Amino acid sequence: MIQANQLTKRYGTNLAVEQLSFQVQPGRVTGFLGPNGAGKSTTMRLVLGLDAPSGGNATLNGRAYRELPAPLCEVGALLDTRAVHGGQTAHHHLLGLAHSNGIPRRRVHQVLELAGLAQVADRRVRGFSLGMGQRLGIASALLGDPGILILDEPVNGLDTDGIRWIRDLLRGLAGEGRTVFVSSHLMSELELTADHLIVIGQGRLLADTPMREFIERNSQAATVVRSPQWGRLRRLLEGRGARVQPGPQGSWQVSGPDAATIGAIAATHQIQLHELAPRISSLEEAYLRMTDRTVDHRAGRRLDPHLDVTGEEG
Amino acid sequence: MSTHQLANPPLTRARNQRAGFTQALHSEWTKLRSLRSALWTLAAMAGCILGIAVFVGATRSLQPDDTILGGSLTGAGAGLLVGASFGVLMMTREYAAGTIRTTLTACPRRLTVLAAKATLTAVAMFVVALPACVLAHQIGTVTLSGHGYAPGAPWPALLGIAACYPVTGLLGLAVGTLLRHSAGAITTMTAAVLAPSLFGPLLGDWRQWVAGASPLAALQKLSQTSDAAPDVVGSLSAWSSLGLVCGYAAVALAAAAALLQSRDV
Numbered sequence: 001m002i003q004a005n006q007l008t009k010r011y012g013t014n015l016a017v018e019q020l021s022f023q024v025q026p027g028r029v030t031g032f033l034g035p036n037g038a039g040k041s042t043t044m045r046l047v048l049g050l051d052a053p054s055g056g057n058a059t060l061n062g063r064a065y066r067e068l069p070a071p072l073c074e075v076g077a078l079l080d081t082r083a084v085h086g087g088q089t090a091h092h093h094l095l096g097l098a099h100s101n102g103i104p105r106r107r108v109h110q111v112l113e114l115a116g117l118a119q120v121a122d123r124r125v126r127g128f129s130l131g132m133g134q135r136l137g138i139a140s141a142l143l144g145d146p147g148i149l150i151l152d153e154p155v156n157g158l159d160t161d162g163i164r165w166i167r168d169l170l171r172g173l174a175g176e177g178r179t180v181f182v183s184s185h186l187m188s189e190l191e192l193t194a195d196h197l198i199v200i201g202q203g204r205l206l207a208d209t210p211m212r213e214f215i216e217r218n219s220q221a222a223t224v225v226r227s228p229q230w231g232r233l234r235r236l237l238e239g240r241g242a243r244v245q246p247g248p249q250g251s252w253q254v255s256g257p258d259a260a261t262i263g264a265i266a267a268t269h270q271i272q273l274h275e276l277a278p279r280i281s282s283l284e285e286a287y288l289r290m291t292d293r294t295v296d297h298r299a300g301r302r303l304d305p306h307l308d309v310t311g312e313e314g
Numbered sequence: 315m316s317t318h319q320l321a322n323p324p325l326t327r328a329r330n331q332r333a334g335f336t337q338a339l340h341s342e343w344t345k346l347r348s349l350r351s352a353l354w355t356l357a358a359m360a361g362c363i364l365g366i367a368v369f370v371g372a373t374r375s376l377q378p379d380d381t382i383l384g385g386s387l388t389g390a391g392a393g394l395l396v397g398a399s400f401g402v403l404m405m406t407r408e409y410a411a412g413t414i415r416t417t418l419t420a421c422p423r424r425l426t427v428l429a430a431k432a433t434l435t436a437v438a439m440f441v442v443a444l445p446a447c448v449l450a451h452q453i454g455t456v457t458l459s460g461h462g463y464a465p466g467a468p469w470p471a472l473l474g475i476a477a478c479y480p481v482t483g484l485l486g487l488a489v490g491t492l493l494r495h496s497a498g499a500i501t502t503m504t505a506a507v508l509a510p511s512l513f514g515p516l517l518g519d520w521r522q523w524v525a526g527a528s529p530l531a532a533l534q535k536l537s538q539t540s541d542a543a544p545d546v547v548g549s550l551s552a553w554s555s556l557g558l559v560c561g562y563a564a565v566a567l568a569a570a571a572a573l574l575q576s577r578d579v
Contacts, residue, residue: 045415045578048419048422049418049419049422050415050418050419050578050579051578051579052576052578065422066422066423068333068422069331069332069333070331070332070333071333071419071420071421071422072333072419072420073331075419077419079415079416079419080412080415082412083411083412083413083415083416084411084413084416085345085349085407085411085413086411087349087350087351088345088348088349089348092344092345092348095344095348096341096342096344096345096348097341097416097420099337099340099341099343099344100333100337100338100340100341100417100420100421101331101332101333101337101420101421102331102332102333102337103331140416144331
C-alpha cells in the first residue's frame with residue numbers, strides 16, 4: 001500500500017504538490033490522472049524518495065522509501081524509460097540493477113523473457129525502439145518481484161500489441177494482490193486498465209474514487225439521434241425542455257429525455273429515426289466536465305482543462 | 315504474454331537481498347565492466363603513460379639533468395588528465411543518461427552509492443596506474459640507461475605516483491557529483507590539475523600552497539623530474555604535496571556527499 005500524508009512540494013514560490021493525501025490500495029490498478037504539470041511525476045518522485053518533500057510524507061507498506069532494506073524487492077518503479085545508458089546491453093543494465101539489491105542473476109533472464117526482450121538481451125540499448133525501451137523499463141520494475149508498482153506513463157510509445165500486453169500485465173499483477181499505481185495521459189487506456197482513480201490538478205487532490213463512480217458522477221446522460229425530419233423532432237423535443245447539441249456526421253446529441261421517451265415522441269408524430277442510441281460518457285469527457293467544474297469552484301485559480309493526449313508528460 | 319510467468323517462478327527471497335555497500339559496489343562494478351567507453355578511458359590513461367615512455371626512450375627527448383624515472387614518466391601528467399575524466403564520468407554519465415534516478419531508487423542510501431563509486435574509482439585507477447607506471451619506468455630504464463642520466467629513486471616514489479591517479483579520480487568524482495555535467499566537470503578538473511602550476515608562481519608567499527596543491531605537481535615532484543623546480547611546483551616536499559592533494563580531495567568528497575544527500579534528483 002502507498003500512503004501520502006499531506007505531501008507538499010515547493011519549488012521556490014511555486015507549489016508543485018499541495019497537501020496531497022491519498023492511499024493506493026493493493027489488489028487493484030489505481031490510475032493517476034491530471035493535466036500536464038499537475039504534479040503527477042513530482043508526486044511519484046516524492047514517494048520514491050528522489051525529491052525531498054517540503055511538508056508531509058509518503059510511506060510504502062508503512063515505511064519511508066529510504067528505509068526499505070531492499071527497495072527493488074518491495075517497489076518497482078518506472079519513471080523515464082530513456083534513462084538507460086545507451087552503451088549498455090539490456091542484460092547488463094538489468095544485471096547491474098539486480099546486483100544492487102542482491103537479486104539472483106537468473107531473475108534477470110526471467111524478466112527479460114517476461115518482457116519479450118530475450119532475443120535482444122545482448123544488444124546495446126542505444127539501438128532500441130521506443131517500445132523496446134518501454135519493455136526494458138517494465139522489466140526493471142519487475143526485477144525484484146515487488147509488491148508495489150509505480151509506473152509513470154508505461155504505455156508511452158508502445159504499439160497496439162504492447163499496450164495490450166501492459167494492460168493484461170497490470171491487471172494480472174493487481175489480480176495477484178499487488179499495488180499498482182499508474183499514471184497515463186492516455187485516458188482511454190486508463191479507462192480500460194484502472195479500477196480506481198486518483199485525480200489531481202495543480203498539485204491538489206480533485207478526486208479519489210472508483211473508476212465507474214467517477215464516470216457516472218461526472219458524465220452527462222445524452223442520446224444520439226439521427227433523423228431525416230430532425231427539424232420537427234427538434235421543436236418537439238425542445239418543447240419538452242430537452243437540450244440539443246450537434247454531434248458528428250449530422251447526428252444530434254439530446255440531453256434531457258431518455259432514448260425511450262424520444263422514441264415514443266417520434267413514433268407518436270410519425271417521425272422517421274435513423275439512429276437512436278444512449279451514450280455513455282468516456283473517462284475523458286467525465287474528466288473534462290469535472291475539471292470545468294473545478295474551475296468554477298475555485299475562481300481565480302484557473303485549472304488548465306486541456307489534457308495532453310499527444311505529447312509527453314511534463 | 316501471460317502474467318502467470320511472473321507468478322510461477324517466484325523469487326526466492328535470499329538472505330542477502332538488501333541494498334548495502336557490498337551490493338552497491340557489485341552493481342557499480344557490473345556497470346563499469348559492461349561500459350566500453352569507461353574501459354577505454356582507463357586504457358587511454360595507461361596508453362598515455364606507456365606511449366610517451368616509449369617515445370621519450372626512443373628519441374631520448376629529455377633534459378640532460380633529468381632522471382630516468384622522471385623522463386620515463388613524462389606521459390604520466392597526460393594520463394592524469396585522462397584519469398580525472400574517468401573519475402568525473404563515474405558520476406556525470408549517470409546524470410547525462412538519467413540513470414541516476416534508477417541508481418538512487420535501487421539504493422536510496424545515497425552516501426552508500428557515493429562510497430561504492432569512490433571505492434571502485436580509486437581501486438580501478440590504482441590497479442591500472444601502478445603497473446603502467448612501473449612498466450613505463452622499466453621501458454625508460456632499458457632505453458635510457460648508460461646515456462648519462464641519473465636513475466632517480468623509483469621506490470617508494472612509484473607507489474606515490476600511482477596513488478596520484480586514484481586521488482585525482484576521487485577529486486574528479488567529487489567535482490562530477492557537485493556539478494553533474496560532464497563537460498563542466500572535466501573542464502574544472504583540467505583546470506584543477508594544470509592551473510596551480512601555471513598560476514601558482516604569481517602568488518608570492520602563497521605559491522607553495524597553491525603550486526604544490528595540484529595532483530600534477532605532486533606527481534612531478536615524486537617522479538624527481540627536472541621539470542619539478544620549486545618555482546614551478548612549489549617548495550613543499552613531494553609527499554607533502556600528495557598529502558595536501560589528498561586533503562583537498564577529501565574536502566571535495568565531503569562537500570559532494572553533503573550535496574548529493576540533500577539534493578533532489
